[in-house]
Amino acid sequence: MIRSDIKALSAYHVPDSSGMIKLDAMENPFTLPDTLQEQWCKCLSGVDINRYPDADMAGLRGQIAARAGVHADQILLGNGSDEIIQMILMAVRAGTCVVPAPTFVMYDLISHWLQRSVASVPLTENFSLDADHFLQACGREKAEVAFLACPNNPTGNLWPEDTVRKIAEGFNGLLVIDEAYGPFAGHDHTHLIADNVMILRTFSKLGWAGLRLGYLIGEAGPIAYLNKVRMPYNINALTQASARFLLDHFDVFERQAAVIRAERERVTAALSGMSTVEVFPSQTNFVLLRIPDSDSAFEQLKQHGILVKNMNGAHRLLANCLRITIGTSTENDAVLTALKEILI
Ligand SMILES: Cc1ncc(COP(=O)(O)O)c(C=O)c1O
Structure with a gap:
């Protein structure tokens, strides 16, 4: 009944973090200020949950579009950006998906669910991306779709604009530039949008992980095609109402992101001062570091009540x-x- 490759998969594992300092999932650690929390609850109390949500979401798309400097018909909304990755991989013609390695796992995972082949192009030892190698792989594989997380997860770095531009201009399939960590980075890529180049974003890392809201920005034509594989009512009524309210108070989240960026620099400097730690430059809300024995440090951090992500074993470069x-x-x-204490 069930496909054998699906049976062989392990389900996406989310470790139990109850009672711990949770530093494993790139969430924003700050909650809403009290006054905003009260107004938000009032706003939610007016939502008619007996009705299906607004299916078209023109108002919400308009608010998001205005922030991004595009038109509402250039925005597609997803139940998290994960859902948009799935829509893209369902809608694009059969053909290989090319990604750098290591990168965000869902591109590979969802491709496999949908029986699409994946080719990965290894990053160099310092996590840089060779645009020529990437384009050669796309040509060799006759790729139809490619994803570039800019900045990249889990390496934390942002490839130079020239590298991304070269790939955007040289690739004939659909290139998705995933800016999940854009709020913590030095530059974005909206200027590269074309019929075959789209920008994927999420509100998860900015403080709304629990709402599940991501969006894709592209030219209106391809966005309309992708909208055909969007589940009706994919964004629930509470998320829609929350997003419409919170977008009017977006300065709160921008200030929180600025605090996170400053903390990232402080943490990076402190880690660089530890003799057995190699810390990699980050333009995200996380840092990647190499230590002599990450398996043991991971377990010891758990004993200190701190949950982080152990990347050992995920890829040779990690x-x-x-x-x-x-x-x-x-x-x-x-x-x-x-x-x-652990590393002495
Ligand atoms: C690069 C990248 N893209 C997309 C996502 C998914 O985010 P969302 O919560 O919007 O599904 C993540 C989450 O970690 C990510 O790292």
């Missing part, structure tokens, strides 16, 4: 690496103190 989300300054101090 040997003995930990990925640590930037938290509040207190949480960051806790992880730095624990690491100092």
